[in-house]
Amino acid sequence: MSVNKKILEVKGLNIRFGSAAAAPTVEDLSFDLRAGETLCLVGESGSGKSISALSLLGLLPESAHATADQFMFDGVEIDPKDTKSLKALRGEGVAMIFQDPMSSLNPAFTIGYQMIEAIRLAPNISKQEARQKAIHYLELVRIADAAKRMDGYPHQLSGGMRQRVMIAMALSRNPKVLIADEPTTALDVTIQAQILALIDDIKTELGTAVLFITHDLGVVAETADRVAVMYAGRMVEAGQVAEVFDNPQHAYTVGLMRASPRTAARQRRLNDIPGSVPELRDRPLGCTFAPRCAFMTPACQELGAEKTVQVGTHLSRCIRRDELGTLLGETHV
Amino acid sequence: MFKYISSRLLASVPIVLFVAIFVFLLSHLAPGDPAALIAGENATPEQIAQIRDRLHLDEPLVTQFGYWFSDILRFDLGNSIFSNRPVTELIAARLEPTLVLTSLTIVLTIFLAVPAGVIAAWKVNSTSDRSIMILSVLGFSVPAFLIGYANMYVFALKLGWFPVQGYANLSDGVLGTLRSVALPAFTITLVFWALVARITRAAMIEILQEGYTRTARAKGLSEGKVLFVHALKNAGVPISTVIGVGIAILISGVVVTESVFNIPGIGRLVVDAITQRDFPVVQGTMIFFSVVLIVVNLLVDLSYVLFDPRIRY
Numbered sequence: 001m002s003v004n005k006k007i008l009e010v011k012g013l014n015i016r017f018g019s020a021a022a023a024p025t026v027e028d029l030s031f032d033l034r035a036g037e038t039l040c041l042v043g044e045s046g047s048g049k050s051i052s053a054l055s056l057l058g059l060l061p062e063s064a065h066a067t068a069d070q071f072m073f074d075g076v077e078i079d080p081k082d083t084k085s086l087k088a089l090r091g092e093g094v095a096m097i098f099q100d101p102m103s104s105l106n107p108a109f110t111i112g113y114q115m116i117e118a119i120r121l122a123p124n125i126s127k128q129e130a131r132q133k134a135i136h137y138l139e140l141v142r143i144a145d146a147a148k149r150m151d152g153y154p155h156q157l158s159g160g161m162r163q164r165v166m167i168a169m170a171l172s173r174n175p176k177v178l179i180a181d182e183p184t185t186a187l188d189v190t191i192q193a194q195i196l197a198l199i200d201d202i203k204t205e206l207g208t209a210v211l212f213i214t215h216d217l218g219v220v221a222e223t224a225d226r227v228a229v230m231y232a233g234r235m236v237e238a239g240q241v242a243e244v245f246d247n248p249q250h251a252y253t254v255g256l257m258r259a260s261p262r263t264a265a266r267q268r269r270l271n272d273i274p275g276s277v278p279e280l281r282d283r284p285l286g287c288t289f290a291p292r293c294a295f296m297t298p299a300c301q302e303l304g305a306e307k308t309v310q311v312g313t314h315l316s317r318c319i320r321r322d323e324l325g326t327l328l329g330e331t332h333v
Numbered sequence: 334m335f336k337y338i339s340s341r342l343l344a345s346v347p348i349v350l351f352v353a354i355f356v357f358l359l360s361h362l363a364p365g366d367p368a369a370l371i372a373g374e375n376a377t378p379e380q381i382a383q384i385r386d387r388l389h390l391d392e393p394l395v396t397q398f399g400y401w402f403s404d405i406l407r408f409d410l411g412n413s414i415f416s417n418r419p420v421t422e423l424i425a426a427r428l429e430p431t432l433v434l435t436s437l438t439i440v441l442t443i444f445l446a447v448p449a450g451v452i453a454a455w456k457v458n459s460t461s462d463r464s465i466m467i468l469s470v471l472g473f474s475v476p477a478f479l480i481g482y483a484n485m486y487v488f489a490l491k492l493g494w495f496p497v498q499g500y501a502n503l504s505d506g507v508l509g510t511l512r513s514v515a516l517p518a519f520t521i522t523l524v525f526w527a528l529v530a531r532i533t534r535a536a537m538i539e540i541l542q543e544g545y546t547r548t549a550r551a552k553g554l555s556e557g558k559v560l561f562v563h564a565l566k567n568a569g570v571p572i573s574t575v576i577g578v579g580i581a582i583l584i585s586g587v588v589v590t591e592s593v594f595n596i597p598g599i600g601r602l603v604v605d606a607i608t609q610r611d612f613p614v615v616q617g618t619m620i621f622f623s624v625v626l627i628v629v630n631l632l633v634d635l636s637y638v639l640f641d642p643r644i645r646y
Contacts, residue, residue, distance in 0.1 A: 090550070090551055090552065090553035091553030092553070095551070098551075103544035104548045106545040106548070106549065106563050106566075107545070107641070107643065108563075108566040108567050108640060108642065109566070117554070118554075121552070121554070153642040153643070166548070170552075
C-alpha cells in the first residue's frame with residue numbers, strides 16, 4: 001500500500017464554530033490518504049467525522065472556520081480557509097456521496113440532467129459525449145436500463161438505486177478522492193453489502209482514494225485498509241485495520257468494539273460505554289475520554305495526556321496504551 | 334390532464350353560484366329603486382312600472398335570481414343602466430389596459446421579488462436580508478394609492494420619465510403602452526412583491542438546507558447555478574401558489590391604481606359603476622373577477638407540473 005502516491009495529507013486540522021478563539025470542534029486532526037486505499041473514519045455522532053469531511057470540500061457552514069498546519073492535495077499546498085481553492089477541488093479532485101440517498105438527488109431534475117450537468121463541468125465535453133459518459137457510469141454502478149433511467153426522476157428509484165446514481169455521478173468526474181459519508185446507513189442490509197462491494201471494486205479498478213465515514217465497525221472490517229477512530233473532535237486511535245482490531249490501544253476503541261453487535265457476537269448482551277460525549281465547553285483537560293474510561297488515572301486528566309504517540313503505523317492518544325492489553329485481560333468483560 | 338381540467342371547471346360552477354348569490358343580494362340590499370334610476374327623473378309612474386316589469390323586479394327574489402343566474406350561465410351579464418350597452422361588451426372594451434397592467438405587474442414582480450427572496454435566503458440574517466425584508470414590509474403596509482401618488486410625483490412630475498396619467502393603446506405602439514402603464518405597474522408591484530419575496534425567501538431557506546443543495550455544491554456547480562437552477566426550481570410550487578393567491582391583492586391594487594393613474598381599465602369601470610349605482614355593471618364585473626380568480630388558480634395548479642415531476646394530473 002505504501003508504494004501508492006499520497007493524494008491527501010492533512011496535518012493539525014482544527015475546525016471552530018463562531019469566533020477564531022472558540023474551542024475547536026475538531027482538534028488537531030491529521031491523516032493521509034493514498035491512491036487506491038480506503039481510510040475509515042469511525043466515531044459516534046457528533047465526534048466530528050462529517051464536519052472534517054465537509055471541510056475538505058469547503059462545504060462547512062458559514063459560521064465554521066478551518067485551519068491546518070498542513071493541507072496538501074496531490075502535492076499542492078492549499079489553505080483550508082481558502083474556500084475558493086477548495087471549490088476548485090470539487091468534482092474532479094474530491095467527490096462526495098452522502099448519508100441519505102433519498103434527499104441527495106434533486107427531485108426536480110432528471111437523473112440524466114443531474115449527471116450530464118456534473119460531467120460537463122469539465123471543459124470541452126459536448127452534450128452527446130456527456131450523455132454517453134453518464135450512461136457508461138450508470139452501467140458501471142450496475143444500474144439496469146441505464147439509458148432509460150437517464151430520463152427518469154429520482155422519485156422513480158429506490159434508495160439503493162439513488163445511492164448508485166450518486167456514486168455514478170461522483171465517479172463520472174474521475175475524482176482522486178471519494179468521500180463516502182455513511183453511504184449505507186439509510187439502506188437495507190442487503191443493499192448495504194452491494195454498495196460496499198461496489199465502492200470496493202471501484203477503488204481497485206479506478207485507483208480512487210476513499211475516505212469512508214461510518215459508525216459501524218462491521219463496515220470498517222469489510223471496507224477499510226486503515227482506520228481512524230474519532231472521539232469528541234479528536235482522533236484517538238489510528239492504524240492498519242488489523243492492528244487496531246487485534247490490538248486496540250485506546251479504551252474508547254475497545255468500548256466501541258464491545259458495543260458493536262458484530263464484533264461482540266459471542267457476548268450475551270451488548271456493552272455500552274457509560275456516560276456520554278462531553279459538550280464542547282465541558283471537554284476535560286488531558287484525555288477527552290478520561291471521565292468515561294474504566295482505566296482512568298489522575299495523570300490522564302493532566303494537560304499533555306492527550307498527546308498522540310505513534311508506534312510504527314499505529315497511533316494512539318492514550319498514555320496507558322502499553323498497559324491496556326493487560327488491563328483488559330484483568331477486567332474480563 | 335383533460336379530465337382533471339374539466340372536473341375542476343365543473344367544480345367551479347357552485348363557487349360561481351355562491352359568488353352570484355352574494356353579489357345579487359348585495360345590490361338588492363342597497364337602497365334605491367333601480368327602475369326609477371333607469372327611467373330617469375322625468376319618467377311617469379307607468380314608465381317605471383314598465384321597466385320594473387321588464388327587469389322582473391316585482392317577482393320574488395328567488396325568481397329574479399333564477400332569471401339573472403341563467404343569463405350569467407349563457408355569458409349574458411345584463412345591460413348597463415346608463416349606457417344600456419351589454420356589460421360583457423363594456424368589460425371587453427376595458428380589458429386591454431387591465432390585462433397589460435396586470436401582466437406587466439406580474440412580470441415585474443417575478444423579476445424583482447424572486448431574486449430578492451433568493452438573495453435574502455442565501456444571506457439569511459445578513460444586512461441585505463434584513464433590508465429586503467424591511468422594504469417588503471413597507472410595500473405591504475403603505476396603501477397603494479399613497480405609493481401611486483408618490484411614484485407619480487417623483488417619476489412623472491419631477492423627473493418626467495413617464496406620462497402622469499392615461500393609457501396609450503397597444504394599436505398605437507407597444508412602447509407607448511409600456512410607458513403609460515410603467516408607473517401604475519410599478520406601484521402595484523411594490524405592494525405585490527412583498528408577498529412573493531417573503532414566500533420565496535421562506536421556501537429557499539428550507540431548500541438550501543436540503544441534501545440535494547449540498548450535492549449540487551459538492552459536485553462543483555457555481556453558486557449561481559446552485560441557487561437559481563437547483564434550488565429555485567424546487568421553490569417553484571410555493572412561488573406560483575403565492576402568485577395565484579396574490580391575484581386577489583393584485584385585482585384590488587388594479588382598481589385603486591387605475592383610478593389614481595386614470596387608466597380606462599376594468600378597475601375604473603368598477604369604481605365608476607359603484608359611484609353611479611350601475612348595478613348590472615357592478616354585479617357583472619364582480620362575477621368576472623371571480624371567474625378570473627378561479628381560472629388563475631386552476632392555471633397555478635396546472636403549473637405545478639412544470640416544477641415538480643412527482644405531481645401528475
